[in-house]
Each structure stands twice: as C-alpha cells, then as structure tokens.
Amino acid sequence: MKRIFDTQLIGPFAAMVIVALIVALTTERFLNPGNLSNLSLQVSIVALIAIGSTIVIFAAGIDLSSGSMVALLTMILAQLLKFIGIPLVLALPLILFFGGLLGLFIGLITAYGRIPSFITTLAALIAFRGLALTFNNGSPIFSLDPALEPIFYGKLFGVPLPFFYLVFFYALAAFTMNFTKLGREIYAVGGNPAAAVLTGINVRKVQTTTFVIAGFMTAVGAILMSARLNSGSPNYGQTLELQAIAAAVVGGASLAGGRGNILATLMGAMTIVIVQNGLNLNAAPSSVQNIVLGLIILLAVGIDMWRAEISALMGRIFGRSSSQQSSSIKKEA
Amino acid sequence: MKRIFDTQLIGPFAAMVIVALIVALTTERFLNPGNLSNLSLQVSIVALIAIGSTIVIFAAGIDLSSGSMVALLTMILAQLLKFIGIPLVLALPLILFFGGLLGLFIGLITAYGRIPSFITTLAALIAFRGLALTFNNGSPIFSLDPALEPIFYGKLFGVPLPFFYLVFFYALAAFTMNFTKLGREIYAVGGNPAAAVLTGINVRKVQTTTFVIAGFMTAVGAILMSARLNSGSPNYGQTLELQAIAAAVVGGASLAGGRGNILATLMGAMTIVIVQNGLNLNAAPSSVQNIVLGLIILLAVGIDMWRAEISALMGRIFGRSSSQQSSSIKKEA
Amino acid sequence: ENYPTPVPLQDGAQAAIDAIEPKNDTFRIAYMPPATEFNYYIAIGEGIKAVAAEAGVEVFMLAPQSGADINGQMGMIQDVLTQDVDAIIFGTHDEFAAAPLLKQAVDKGMAVLMINSDIPNFPTPIHGVVGYSQRNGTQAIADWAIETYGDQPLKVGIIEGQPGYHSTERVGGFLDGIEGNDNFEVVVSIDGKWNVEGGNTAGMDILQSNPDLDMIFAANDYMIIGASFAAKALGRNDIVLLGNDGDTSGLEEIAAGNITATVNTSPFLMGKAAMHATIDALNGSYPGGWIETPTSIEDKDGAISVLQEPEKLFPQPSKEY
C-alpha cells in the first residue's frame, strides 16, 4: 500500500484539493451531491483512456492516437449493433478486442519498426479518423441500442457506474505497475531501454504491450462514449488524446519516461474536470476554459520541475533549511 | 551550394518525384499549368509554417502550438484591420512582431523554465485557441481589407506570389542553417545540449530563438491564411501544427534533433500536397486522404529508419555488396 | 404577436406545458447551442439576450467550442441539470445523445425548447421547437435558381457540411428543388466542413477537377464565402454561388457582388422568437409545438435591403448600407 500511495501523489492530490476548494468557494452548487456524482461521469472517459496514455508515457512513448481511435471504435460498434445486428453482449468484447488489436499494430510498428511512437501514433491519429469516415459514408449512426445507455448512466447503490469502472481499472493499473514483473519492466524500459535490453528484458515486447494496454483502455473509453451518446460518429474524441496526455502530465508523469504514479493521473484528470466543472457552473465561456486548462498544464509541470527551487524558497521564507533533497532526477539530455 | 543540396535531399526528392509521377499517371489534369501553379498556393501556408516547426525540431524541440497561433493571429489581424482601423502596411509588421513575441514567450518558458517543449506548446495549443475565441465573441471576422487578398492570390510574371515567398524564406532558412553561427548552434543544441553548454553555446538562448523563428513563420502563415480567406477566425489552422510536423518528418527530420536539411521539409510538404491534390483530382473522399497521409508519414520515416537494411537488401538483390555505410546515427537511448 | 402560431409536434413528442415548474422568481435560462464556433448561434443568442433584457430574465450561454465536441456538450448539459435553471434553450448536432439528459430536464420541471430545428419528433418529449424548415429554405433557393438561370444547361457543384441532419436536409432540399429539371446537372458533391477554410479548399478542388462548373451550392454561408475566394483565384467571376443562413457577412458578400444569393433565415429574429416562447412557456401561456420562423431568398438587392435594418442583425454590418 505504501508503495502505491507514495509521496509522488502528494503534489497532484494537493493540486486537486486546492482547485476543488477554489471552485467550492465560487459557487455553492459545486458541493451539491448531484454535481459531485456528475464529476465521476465527466471524468470517466478521459480518465480511463488516460490509464493507457500514462502507461505508454511510463515506457517513454507517447500515444496521440486515442482520440481518433475512439471515433473509429464507436463507428465499428455502431456498425456492429445497428447494421450487422450483433447482440450487445457480443459486440462489447469485440470492441475491446479491436481496441487491443489496433494498439498491437501501433505497438508492433513502433517497437519492431524502430519508429518513434510520436510518428506512428501521429500517423494513426490521421489514418484512424479516415478509417472512421469510411463507415456509413462518414455520417454518425444514432440510437444504437437502448441497453447501451445504462452502461454509462446506470447506478449501483445510488453511485454512477462509471465510478466503479474508474475504481476497478485504476486499482488494476496501480497493482500492475507496482507489483508485477510487467509493471517494473515498463518503468525499466522507460528509464533506460539500453540497460533493459542488456538485462534481458524484451524491450520491444514491453513497448508493444503498453500500446496494447492503451488500445484496450481506449476501447473502454469508446464504449462509454457510445453509451453516453448512444451513437457512433467519426467526429467523436477530437483532442481527447491531448486531454488524456494532459491528465497524465498534470498528474506529474514525466514525458522522459521511467517514473510516475498511475494514480496521480486520476488526480490530474480530476483536477482538470473540476476546473471545467467550476467554469461551467459559473457559466464561463469556452475561451476561458481553454486558457485556464493551458495554464494548469504549465503550472502543474512547472511546479514539478521547480520543486527543488520552490522548496528552497519556502525554506527561506519559513526560516528553516529544507533538508529533504529533491527527488527529481537529473536526466542526461 | 554543395552544402545545402546534400545527400540528405535525395530521399525526400525521390519520394516527391515518384509521388508526382504516380499522380500524373492517374489524371492528365495534374500537369495542367493551372493546377501546378495551384500547388504552390496549396503548399504555401503549411510549408512556410513548417520552416519554423523544422528548426524547432532541429534543436530537439517540438512545436504543437502553430495551428492555434494561426487562429489567434488571424483574429488579432482582423481586429486590427476591422475594428481598430489600423492600415494594412502597419498591421502586417505588427502581426509578424506578435508572432515572434508569442514564440518568445513559449521559448522562454521552455528554455528557462526547463519545461519540455511538448508541454509548453501543448498548453499553448489549448490556450491560444481560447485566446482567439475572446475576440469578437469567438465569431469569425470577414472582409478585412480588399488589399489583403492579392497578398495570397496575386501574381508576378504569371507566377503566384506564394511561390516567391516559399523561395525567399526557404533560401533564407537554408542559408541560416548551413552558413551561420546560429544555424550551427541550433544543430549543436539539438545534437547534444550538455556538450553545447560546455562549449560556451548559450543553449537556452538558442532554444528560445528557435521558438521565436517558429512564431515568426507562423505569423507569415497566418497572414497568408487571412489573405486567402480575407477573414480571421478562431477556427482556422486546426491540425495545421500536425501537418507542419508531418512535412518535416516526411522530409526526414529526426525528432531526436541535431540533423536534417531544411529544404527536405519543403519536399516533404510538397509530397503531402501532391498526394492530396492527386486524390482531389480523382475525387477521392476525405477518408481516403487521411488514410493515405497516415501511411505516407509511416513510410517516409520507416524508409529513413531502415535505410541500412534496405540498402543491404538492394545490394543482395542486385548482387553487389553495399559498400556505403549507413549514415543514420546511432542514438544513445 | 411575438412569434408565428406554433404547429403541434408529433404524437408523443410534446411534453406537458403545465408540468413546468419555475424555481426562481427571476427566471434563469440556459442557452446551449452546439458550439461557439458558429456565428449563427451567436446571432441567435443575441436575439435571446435582447428579449431577456426587455423581460428582465437572466440568461447565460454555455457551449463547447467545436460542433464536433458532442461529448463536451453533454457534459455541459449535465452540469446545468444540477443547477437551479428554469429553462434550457438548446441546439445539438446529436439529438439522440442529448435525449436522455433533456428527459431529465423535463422531468425536473424545466422548460426545454430546441432551437434552429424543424424536428417535429424529438426522441424524447420536449416543450417546443423553434426554427425554419431546413428543407423548404434550400428548396426555395433551388426554385429561385431555376427561375433565374434555368433556361440553359448548368453544371452544379455542391459543398456539403459535415455529415448529419443539417447537411442532409439542406442538400436534400436543394436536390429536391432541382429534381426533374434537365438543365441542372450535379457533377460533384464534397464536404466543406461547415467553415470558410473547408469551403475554400473544397471550392478549389471542385473547380480544379471540374473546370466547367457553372454553379456552386454550399450548405451554409461560410463555405460559400470560402468557395468564392477559390472562384476568384481561378478567375471564375461568372460562377453562380449560393449559400444558406443569412449570416451578416454572407449578406455583405452578396451586397458586394462576391456571392450570388442565400437563404436568409434571420437567426437574430429566430432567437427573439425562441426567447419569447420560452418565457411564455414558463408563464404557462405557450401551448407548445413548432414555431416556424420565416425565410427568404436574398440576392444583391435583397441583401442590401436586409442590411439596411441592422437592428435585426447580428453581428452588425461592417458599414452602413
């Protein structure tokens, strides 16, 4: 437990709480139970996809494809349900499988083709949206299946179902990263791939696996998106990949790879969503939302980067020398 | 001259020619002079912006902000011309200045704040679009100035003006990269920032400069965009940053920094535009365009990465041992 | 009267007006268009605000930036549901996605009206629909084109919007209008993504692949404005350019002679009608149903006369006409 809830969580957790406090001060509607249960709906899709994006980042990769992949998968799901007539219980696992499969392709090309993941997933970002447009002449497909909506809007003991998905997948991810061979191999590959090769870690396999995980989690997100909107559309998920990466980054994941706590990503996603919710509740225009989100990303990373300087400054202000050394690692450029 | 037109250009040039040949075979309209002069219009905006994106990449950075910055700058230009009533001859230099200034901000935060450029420009990508929306209630502004259109649509000796802008700025960029101190320093910083510091190169200043150049070139692109549509809009330039990066990458620039030829980016941009033009002339749907563009990016980088293997294979096929060693640089992981 | 008499919605699509329970003394109304990227919805919003100011009610606008961001719009509707709002005036690109949330709004006693629509059978019962008939508008401009240019063979290009209800209806209306007329031949039809940039690219491409085009119809004014630049660049001043919306800038382009004609749908007036109906619904004096706002075809002279009444326009024209 100590391993999972480590000191890396303090920063993102504090950020989340501070942001929540500020929002709660600006509007009493924030702490309304209805609104709080809304938050778990709002955060669910991006936070679930961010699990995959973060794990790819841990292995020093980047996944730009998830937004387009969501579009493609919602179209495939729509096609399956509406035009091919496959029952929902079969279609959902199929979508998860396709998500993993697309991730596998990306992973194989990246790892075995030695192409930087920025490039492969940029290509996928463009191509997947094109593929999504080939279905149904590029038109959205509506009213897929009445049984789809409860997947997103349903409740258990009065708590929205997406809350449970979040708990389940984040618990699984935290366990994997901290207590399994795979998890440690992902960190090792991200930290120093050359060293990982020399120690016998199958670096390419590990890299590929991270993309399979990302594809799978994107499929989970795509299913929730389809359930929420009861439709599939080639336009869904635009910039979702950036939101997912933003969640990881606000949570403190280093793009250089090798370190970070997966639970911090959940907090990063929560922070972003709380801010958006707060702005929505105060009826702020979308322009302000964008500006604020940009600043949050900068601030979150800045605070992480300048931790040593900030703590030194704090020490000077509060008159005690900061004895704790910065845990940030000097990366060879 | 030999320095500028070096062997790194052979690959991208060959790719461009092959693609052009294929397109010419599928439709006789391609080689129509009108269409060819159109190509220079089509390619101009993205190719000019790609100069900046490529130079940032040479210094091992990445610029995701250019698309949003185009939107913001077209809105500022529209505001200046239409609502503030500043004359065009004054407004244009101001926009170039603002572009450089925005680039300066990004550069300073990146270089002196020690924040990865992926993050700062991601934040800028989001925030600039928000800023663009704060003008005119987020609505486009039309019919800015009749004198604006000729900047894009005008001709000199029957050749579209954008062709001359391309020649001018690419010549300038090629000269800078190959014959000036700054150009050399950019490659040095991209190749090994730690070594650059110890040789007395002001790494942060150089990094900042690349972003100023990128901001300036984005402003050039924004002016052309405004001239092309005689308007400003917060929606302009979406995914333009990705197209510019794609041009650099198809031209063979390595995202790891330190190497590449700026003229190759022009060829990369041309290759992409020729393919799109070819698909348009054959009335291919946009879905196909996306898929093809994705594949081109993959192929271009793949061929670059596998050069050693491919030349070995060629050697085996044509019965002579490939004596030339691969020039691809083994990067420390 | 403030708006045309409502036409009843289809069976089962009408929510009960007497179930509306305003919670605030000063009505709080949310205006939720699909996106802020379209001037059109801003113009509607201005109409709404104008009436709100007169009537002394509170209104706020909440919308994602991009029309494609339906997920974002649903999030916003959800956020609004937990607030004490008395009415929602919404427009959406995906009625099926919005339906479950709007059902909750109706169940909570909010007044729910859809704007810029002619859907008589929204998937869940709502209180009213305000808008022009998308099909009738573009069919009228097709009729106008036949009347004006129909005496010789014409090759027509179409710039669609991104696939969806609006694009289907508007393009469908135009095609209905020219159907059976042998002089009109549609030779190409492509997507212009609803915006100027997309319209410009599409215009460039279709004029290049079909140099003999005589007429372009675009599903909105932005795209036809974009296409007009393409025509100009290729030296095609003779081409007939038709749009749809009655956007101020579109009208100004028509007045300037850069575009031939458009369907003027008066978004500002539509917004006023919608707001009047909403306040009436909260006061119980609106019977429910579809309010069809009028449209007209405006060519150069018509556009100038519309521009001469700036109080009915948003944004304001760039000069006096």
Next chain:
Amino acid sequence: MTPATPLWEFVDITKAYPGVLANDKVCIRLMPGSIHGLLGENGCGKSTMIKTLSGVQQPDSGQILYNGKSVTISDPQAARDLGIATVFQEFSIVPTLSVGENIFLGNMPRSRFGVIDWARVYDEAARVLAEMDVDVSPETITGTLSVGEQQLVEIAKAIAMDARMIILDEPTAALGEDEIERLHQLLRNMRERGTAILYVSHRLDEVERIVDEVTILRNGCVVRASGETKINVSEIVSAMVGEDIGEHYPKERNATDGIVLEASGLATKSGVKDVSFSLCRGEVLGLGGVLGSGRTEIARALFGTDELIAGQVTLNGKPVHFRREIDAIRAGLALVPENRKFDGLFFNFRASGNVTAASLGELSRFGILNLKVEDQATHNLIRDLEISTQAEEKTVNFLSGGNQQKIVIARWLFSASDILILDEPTQGIDIGAKIAVYKLINRLTRAGKSIILISSDHDELLAMSDRIAVVQHGTIARTVDASELTHDDLVRASADIPHSKPEEAFA
C-alpha cells in the same frame, strides 16, 4: 571439478557489423577459479565478444561449449540461467529506479502468485551491498548517486546473481583507486570459490595486479591466446599494438615560474570548499583524489559552470569572474569533460563541427561562418594529431574512443586556449591513444600552455604532472611536487575518507 576442463569454451566466434568484421574466429577458454583478461586496443572487438557471450547478440558463426557441451545463449535471460553475470561497458542501470530494483532488474524476487516481494528485494539488495561494503541504501533512486556509486551498483547486480561466470567490461573506468582495490579483493574471493572471471580493462597496471591469464585481440582476431603472453605490462602492450612502443609516460617538463592562474578560497554549492592553488605557464597540475572527492566540481567551478559562492580566480594577475562557460572560454580556458560521450561530443557532426563548436564566434563575421577556414583548420588538426581521416567525412560516432578524445582536445587547440582542464582524458582509451594524449600534453606545455590534469589513474597522474594537488572532500588538502609523491601516498590520501571501512570487510 578438474581444472583441466574449461567451464566455458568459445570456439571460432565470428561477428560482423555492417562494414566491420568485429570478431573474426575468436577462441577463448575460461577456467573455473581463474581471472582471464581480454585485452586489446579500442575497437578491437572486446565488447562485441562480451555481448555475444551474454546473449545480447548472436554470433554469425562459431560454437559455445559449456562444460564441454554445445549450447546456444539465445538471450540475456538464457545467459543468466546458465550462470553468466555481466557488467557491461555501457551503463546498464535504470536511473529512475531504486538501487534494489536495479540490482534485481530482470529477476525480481516474487511470491507464489507472481507478485513482487518488495521486502525481499530490499533485504537481499542490502545484503549484497553490505557484502561489497558499499554504503548506499537500496531504496535510493539510482540516478541520484554519483557516477562511481552507480558503477558499484552495476557490479552489485552481477554479484547478486551468485554466478559461476562473471564478465566485467571495463568495470573500473569510473572507479577510483580505493574502489578498484575493493573490487579486486571481491574478485579474488570469487576466484577462490571457483568462479570463472573474464576481465576487460585499459588500465594495464591493474590487469597486471589481478589477472591470471590473458587473451589479446587485434582487429577482431586473437593475436595472443591464453598462456602465450606473460602478465607484464610491456609484453602485453607490444602484443596489443604489434610493436614496441617504448616509454609509456613520455613526460616533458616545461613548467616555468610565471603564474597564469590563481584560485583562492573557491567555494560552490556543489561541494567545493576553500579551494586555493596556483598554476604556472607550461605546467601540468594534477588533481588527485578519490572518487567523489570533488575534482570534477573544482573544474566546473573554474569554468563558470557552477556558480562561485566564495573565492576569487585571478588570471594573469587580473581578477576575473566567469558567469558562464563562454566567459571562461573567451578568457582562454578550456574544459575536456570527463564523459566525452555525454558532455563532450556532437555525434551529429563530423570532425569539423566538433572542432569549431567552441569558437563559432571567432569563426564568423556578422554571424556568417567562414566554412573554408573551418575545413582547412580541421584538416590540419586531423593531420597533426593523427586522427583517423574518416573524421573528415563521417560523423564522429564512427570513430574509436581514442580518436574521439583527440577531437575533443582538438576543439581547444582550435580555440587557442591557454589553460586546459583535462578531466579523466584517458578514461576508456587504449594504451596507444593514451600515449598520443600524453604527447599532446607535452606539445601544449611546450607551447607555453598550462594544464590541469584530473585522473584517477595514479601512475598516469604521478608521471604526467609537475605538481599534484590532493583533493579531499571538495578541498585541496595539500599541493606537492609530483616527484615527492608515491602511489602509496595517493592511496593513503584516498583511504582517508570517513565512510570507507577497512579492507578486512572483504576477507
């Protein structure tokens, strides 16, 4: 186990890279309980051989016999299963992970359900570190350790496996004399227990001390098989180079009385305290001390890289203040950093770009570079310093370590620096290249330039310096004439470090 049967036998191992035949029919026999040296010049194929033996790559042809039976080592895991542990030349630690994790990377102790047993990871790592007498907590993030400590973790990785064969590829390159002695003791203990050890190093003095037999490679071929060469530096050298090279330390004394640089009371945040010394024209001032004593930090303080918080540098009698590296460079200082790979070379440039990198200002007018001068000067330097002429055409990653090092030094010849700080300039380069560097030092001092030489190779330091400053805990304990100091003095100075424990710990 009869000593007559080799534990491992590698027969006719051949491995080619594109354009290079790195190993050509190499045969090595490794006996249990014996330390086998694998020696040769830079690029002769030692690391290639080791990668093959460790399963990192497959040989093109050849046979591997384990206890007389033919085996294939398909991957590093297979090597591990066969009881082979390797310390690679390239750092193979993951800087973002803890020391404990690095030690067990690739085979972390796990419980029955495949769940990682963290308690055991740290307990066993602590045990191994204690056995090696390394004072590092297993929970420390490895990247925060000093280079030397990281190298010790690297070695701990191999020790932890309790292997029957251990391969070490230049394990001492980043170690000081003290650590080297401890490592040797550890290896002797392992030899006692019957472990076969394959040892690669360019420090022939230590080879002489520890190795039982040697195999010498040249251009990928075995030129002297085991037993054909006596374990003696000069014999080894002539076998390696193929000719007798005479004096290993061709020291010229060019020191004069004129003081060019004087440092008084320097201190930085990186641990430099009250450092004072003077440097004369034509002098080589050696900085001796143990790993982590702060020699590199003194160099950085002088060069303007680390900000001075106290003290004064005086250059030719004038006080100077370097805010950045460029100030120091302009004043005539030069720094050849200790890690040429990370801090020295631009692998994306050919020789020319590397040579002129520190002089771009002088090479340009109005910001435009004079490329003719650049090419000509590079050509001349390549000729004068006998650098491989390939460097003119190819990026420097294709050059051997020695050539690379000469190019870094050439940079400062081109910039016409008067004072050169050479930080471990011969680390990892072969004896021939070392002598070339020594001759270069002579040439520089003869031309009236002054040199600060940092080296952990005591013989080299003693032989090449005029005076030696002994550095301890970031300060200069004393400065004496090199001739008044012996190897033992330096070792003793090194031993005077608080946390190091007596050598009995290894017994």
